[in-house]
Amino acid sequence: MRKLLEIGMEQIKKLLREMGNHALESLNSVEESMDSRFDSTEEIASRLHILRGEVLDIATELLVRYSPMAGDLRFIQSAIDVSYDLYRISRYAMEIERTLKITGVSCPFESSRHALKIVRDMVELAVNAFLEGDEVAIGRLMEMDREVDGLYINSIELLTEDSSPCVAVEALIIRHLERISDHAKYIGEATIYVKEGRRI
């Protein structure tokens, strides 16, 4: 029985790894869209929606069949949440690409690029931390999240002084990146929940 539960949990991990890779792919597309090279992040988001359904299927089956307890139960519960976080990340990436497409502005987006680099590292770190049970990474994630929050606040403050299209679009992009950073942080928090059973 235990072996079968473990096989199911490994399947979930494999799916989450795949979802993590797709989420990173969508963030790479965001960088390209800042240079007016638009890719289809929409397709990636749809793929993640399907993969999330698969995670839910396996998770419900494991819950029903094996009535897991303690760490196993917390892992399955958290995997459902993490799959949602990764799907949301791809949706935000899609929104950024769409914003750039609709507004059609061509700007340097220095702050956005900086924030994007941080959130990309955050997503990678968060997914690895969750899958490998590395709760130490949460400290680093919190630090990076604060950095992104700072960039977001700066972009809003700048908007009150200068409301040119470049500044406005940059604020919009960083707003989405700030949400992505929050989701990466939630994944990190889930790692603590799985390992120690406490919510932070």
Place this chain on the structure above:
Amino acid sequence: MKSRLFREIQNLFKELGNTAMDALCPETIEDEVRTEELLWKAADLREKLNDKTIEALIRYQPLARDMRFIRAVLGSTYDTYRVVRHASRINVILNLSLNEKAKHVACDVFNLIRPWLNHGISAIGRDARIPVDDLPFFESSFEELWEHFSKTDDPKIMAVLIHGEGIFNHTKHILSSALYYQLGRKGLEKSPILLIT
């Protein structure tokens, strides 16, 4: 015991659904305090529903229709919460500064989506039937609305439309969860329009 827990889940889901319906009420579209309260309520109900559905799966190992009910609730809880969140973002946009046109667009979006959201929630919460044959009209009406307003230069209207599209997509997910609950995977495959978002 089992039926009590399932009834509790059904009632919680109805409450969450009603919260989403309230959030999409055109009459109170600009009420900031109310929207904020609805968002917190939806977040709280979502957490409760997540815990209850997992409890139901572990305790009672539901099968067939019961299992589909739990899966439908598990899936659409998140979509219903997102509907409320999008509505709250629209409220923030409308409260930034007075813009009658953006308000008008938001009301149109809410009026178009509300009946379908109600169909989805009633199907899961009260076993009501979904008018499957009318689904293409829902899709085309939203497309028309999008086409009509999306040629705007006003960023507020565009922002409202983008959130409106989010609500539309989540409503479709709720409808597909409801259809899955009532007719199973095969029934859902007969309405491919719900599988595309």
